[in-house]
Amino acid sequence: xxxxxxxxxxxxxxxxxxxxxxxxxxxxxxxxxxxxxxxxxxxxxxxxxxxxxxxxxxxxxxxxxxxxxxxxxxxxxxxxxxxxxxxxxxxxxxxxxxxxxxxxxxxxxxxxxxxxxxxxxxxxxxxxxxxxxxxxxxxxxxxxxxxxxxxxxxxxxxxxxxxxxxxxxxxxxxxxxxxxxxxxxxxxxxxxxxxxxxxxxxxxxxxxxxxxxxxxxxxxxxxxxxxxxxxxxxxxxxxxxxxxxxxxxx
Numbered sequence: 473x474x475x476x477x478x479x480x481x482x483x484x485x486x487x488x489x490x491x492x493x494x495x496x497x498x499x500x501x502x503x504x505x506x507x508x509x510x511x512x513x514x515x516x517x518x519x520x521x522x523x524x525x526x527x528x529x530x531x532x533x534x535x536x537x538x539x540x541x542x543x544x545x546x547x548x549x550x551x552x553x554x555x556x557x558x559x560x561x562x563x564x565x566x567x568x569x570x571x572x573x574x575x576x577x578x579x580x581x582x583x584x585x586x587x588x589x590x591x592x593x594x595x596x597x598x599x600x601x602x603x604x605x606x607x608x609x610x611x612x613x614x615x616x617x618x619x620x621x622x623x624x625x626x627x628x629x630x631x632x633x634x635x636x637x638x639x640x641x642x643x644x645x646x647x648x649x650x651x652x653x654x655x656x657x658x659x660x661x662x663x664x665x666x667x668x669x670x671x672x673x674x675x676x677x678x679x680x681x682x683x684x685x686x687x688x689x690x691x692x693x694x695x696x697x698x699x700x701x702x703x704x705x706x707x708x709x710x711x712x713x714x715x716x717x718x719x720x721x722x
Contacts, residue, residue, distance in 0.1 A: 495563040498587050498594070498676045499655060505567040509535050509546040514571070517583040520656075523575040529664060530577040535569050536670065548572060548603045553670055558599045560640035562675035570601075570672040573659035576611065578666075584656035586692055587676060589619075589647045595679040596624040597642025598657060601670040607635040611663030615671065618656045619645055619687050629667045646683035651691020 500516040507513030513535030523530040534545035538555045541547060555566045575581055596617045607629075616626040625643035647653070657674050661667070 495677050497563050498589070498678075499674050500585060502562060502674045503564040503567045503672060504535055504569045504571050507535050507569075509537055509569065511535075511545050513569070514583055517585050520582045520584060521578070521580045523578055523581060527577075529575075531574050533571055533573045533575070533581060533583060533659065536572045538568055538570065544572075544574060548574075548668075548670060549605055551603050551605050553601060553603065554636075554638075556599045556601070556638050556672040558638045558640040558673075560599050560673055560675070561595050561597055561642050561677060561679075562599070562673035563677065564673050564675065566673065570670050571657075571674075572668065572670050573613075573615070574606070574668040575659070576609075576661055576664045576666045578613075578659050578661045580658055580660060582656045582658040584654050586652040587655040588650075588652050589676075589691075590650045591647055593644050593646050593679050593681060593683045594619075594676050595642050595644050595681060596655065596676040597640060598625070598674040599638055599640045599672045600627060601638050601672075602629060602633050602635045603668060603670065604635045606668035607631070607633060609665040609667050611661055611666035613659065613661040613667045613669065615641075615669055616656075616658045616660075617641070617643070617674070618658055619647075619653050619676075620690060621654075621656075622685060622687055624685060629669055633667070643685065644679060644681045644683045646686045648686065649689035649691060653687065653691050 506515035511532050511534045522532045536547050539552055541550050541552050543549055598617055613629045617624050624645045625641045627641045655676055
């Protein structure tokens, strides 16, 4: 075998052995493992339009544990929920916790966060599980994944839905302008009592898949870390200048 052929074979072998680039979930705490069980466990998220418990059936989303028979807010009213086992697009590992939307009068109840996105396509989605006791309720409900209010993925929960099985929904959005975008997971229920839903491994990842929706180029006006550093430095210099002026005046 020639030296050239040996060298080429070695290069190919090294290339084949190189690990693929890791996919990063741009949603922080996408598997809900960082917060404690209960309604206050949504670390890294902002909650909007949260039910206030009036009437009693209007209850807020909570963090529940897998494989337990606790009642709300740390469990699904005594029904044990098995861990998420869907082949979704999330790179996150399955943990011990999930989020539970249960309000019977929820109107755009959401968990959301600001996510920095650069121009390109992003797959966004979630895994979801319908409890048997919740599916028995007469009212339908829905869950959406949105970027600045634009729907990227969704599911409608009706009497024809499958209970006690993990499923997933996802879609692809195109971003044309870099910036911080509000990424949200939104629950709506339209009749008492409504069907509830458990979700896990919410995600947004970069993809080469074609987009089904284009997000308007209107990111939130959030300064980048470098901008914050410049602002702080500017404030510091202003303070030094003022002190010098006072010293001269004295």
